[in-house]
Amino acid sequence: MLESRGFTVLLVNARHVKNVSGRKSDVLDCQWIQQLMTYGLLSGAFRPADQVCVLRSLWRQRGMLLRSQAREVQHMQKALTQMNVQLANVISDVVGETGQKILRAIVAGERDGQVLGAMKNVRIHASVDEIAKSLQGHWRVEHLFALKQALAAFDFIGTQLAECDQEIEAQLKRLEVHEGDPAKGKKRSRPRNAPKFDLRTQLFKMCGVDLTRIDGIDVTTALAVISETGADMSRFPTEGHFASWLGLCPGTKITGGKVMSGKTKRCANRAAQALRLAAAALRTSQSALGAYFDACARVWTSPRP
Numbered sequence: 001m002l003e004s005r006g007f008t009v010l011l012v013n014a015r016h017v018k019n020v021s022g023r024k025s026d027v028l029d030c031q032w033i034q035q036l037m038t039y040g041l042l043s044g045a046f047r048p049a050d051q052v053c054v055l056r057s058l059w060r061q062r063g064m065l066l067r068s069q070a071r072e073v074q075h076m077q078k079a080l081t082q083m084n085v086q087l088a089n090v091i092s093d094v095v096g097e098t099g100q101k102i103l104r105a106i107v108a109g110e111r112d113g114q115v116l117g118a119m120k121n122v123r124i125h126a127s128v129d130e131i132a133k134s135l136q137g138h139w140r141v142e143h144l145f146a147l148k149q150a151l152a153a154f155d156f157i158g159t160q161l162a163e164c165d166q167e168i169e170a171q172l173k174r175l176e177v178h179e180g181d182p183a184k185g186k187k188r189s190r191p192r193n194a195p196k197f198d199l200r201t202q203l204f205k206m207c208g209v210d211l212t213r214i215d216g217i218d219v220t221t222a223l224a225v226i227s228e229t230g231a232d233m234s235r236f237p238t239e240g241h242f243a244s245w246l247g248l249c250p251g252t253k254i255t256g257g258k259v260m261s262g263k264t265k266r267c268a269n270r271a272a273q274a275l276r277l278a279a280a281a282l283r284t285s286q287s288a289l290g291a292y293f294d295a296c297a298r299v300w301t302s303p304r305p
Helices: 026-038 050-082 097-108 113-117 128-134 141-174 199-207 219-229 239-246 270-284 288-301
Strands: 253-255 258-261
Touching (some): 050 141, 050 219, 097 141, 113 128, 239 270, 270 288
Antiparallel strands (some): 253 258
């Protein structure tokens, strides 16, 4: 509201505004903050543009929906385990094509293991007999009811995810500042929980570069970072400032010229979490970054003299 009226608003770290000891009031706090600001001792924290804040809220909402959907998958697995139905022994993913067909058939009343096993996809290595043997459980009514409700909640959250994806796509179109399409690169499989629209093209039109050309960065990682920072990186003078804001730069606890600790500070930065996951994905990457990851891993795991 203050920004809409023309004020320049700064969000200041509370640790930098500690008041002197003595009686405390709002008026004294305001005078103390004004005095520190006059001396140039305060600086505003990073806050993205308003339209980027909208995208950030939508992407965080989508992450919350994915976590809720994952909990419903756990409820499905719990209901199956309580009925002694060991479907996980023959099918790795109960929310895949085969798993969903079998679960929905069970809820609809099918109990014949051979009929349920025949619903498997050709990519499932287990035979129909093996699947039927894993489906020999006791079909207790209360556990079937829990399975039914978990499936209904899973479907409902899927509908909400589709609506959230539509809002994210519309917001990305509002942030388009570049034209054209990204150049064709090496073909990558789309992440399972990625939005259904062409996110790579939308990110290119927003940023002007194809961030997925970086090894370890997929469309969801790129959007997770861009939704927190925006495409304009000029707010950070150097890459060191950006790493410090992320909380990824090493610590500087030094006394008497001796480094006591280089541990990074604790930080709940979502962009930093996405970049850590991207770095971990380099473990199987056949690239220069992947080779560097392997070299660092060997250094840390090698026995110390």
